[in-house]
Amino acid sequence: MTVWDVSSQPASEQFAYWREIICEAFVPLSPAPTVAGHGFASRVETRSLDSVVRASLGSQPQTTIHGRREVARTDGDYVFVNLQTVGECGVEQAGRRSVVRPGQFTVVDTTEPYRFAFDAPWEMVSYRVPHALLSSRRDTVRDLLAGAWGSDGAGAVVTGLVRAMWEVEPGPGAPDVEAALVSALCGVAGGQGAAARDPRAALRTAALRCIDRGLGDPALGVASVSRELGVAPRTLHAAVSAGGESFAALLRRRRMERAAALLAGPGAAPAVTEVAAAVGYDGPSSFSRAFRRAFGRSPSEARRDARTAREACTD
Secondary structure, eight states: OEEEEGGGSOGGGHHHHHHHHHHHHSSOOEEEESSOOSOOOOEEEEEEOSSOEEEEEEEOSEEEEEOHHHHHHOSSOEEEEEEEEESOEEEEETTEEEEEOTTOEEEEETTSOEEEEESSOEEEEEEEEEHHHHGGGHHHHHTTBTOOBOSSHHHHHHHHHHHHHTTOOSSTTHHHHHHHHHHHHHHHHHHHHHHHHOHHHHHHHHHHHHHHHTTTOTTOSHHHHHHHHTSOHHHHHHHHHTTTSOHHHHHHHHHHHHHHHHHTOSSSOOOHHHHHHHTTOSSHHHHHHHHHHHHSSOHHHHHHHHHHHHHHHHO
């Protein structure tokens, strides 16, 4: 295990140190801060498994580019499986663009240019998987590049594996665990073909993207999403319900997941009123009631518990 804590450096040297350690821990990268400020508090922890190198990291708003020059300087061919845990990541590769939100993962390939954009403090778990481990399945996994996956179905299997694998110790069973991750990734990629053949699944995926983009709009609902997608409300209801969850339940769950991520973010968490507005509630009272029904505790308690957990990790 290796840990780099950027906050241990003088504030004036923190960004330069961050730039140095991400190239050492991952592959050649060119980061650039997007918010002016004093200091650049960040942290990276890496753990080797067998062929896979795992990393847990968090940092400040920035763009990070793995361009043609960085590709040429990369020693080895890999894909990265990045599970977003706090904040959002805009990812671009191979002509595709996505916004990856907490609980979702994306995949990038180091043999081609890619770009990340973080507009706020963020955290993720990142696994470096060598092409040799993918073998003949590399083209299958390539179908996942720069997507946002993991909300349900096979994607949820990948996110669960990534979380569980963080605690796995190197040993005789490690190669089997790594093979399970590759198989799960292929399952997600294969499921995309199934979605293309199932119009309801494709519509459900499109609806989820609309919901995630519009969570801050109090008027977000079946009427607005069906207008955006050009389908009848009844058609949208049927497509979403076919996934085992009503539209109202899906919208409520996504709002609560976003709220929980905002409250658990590093640094000074936003006020409850601000979080309520960010997820489409008119006021803190109705938001707090919904949050307590979802999680069994108030937003303030969730924010306090997240702060306590972070402090315990740094002791």
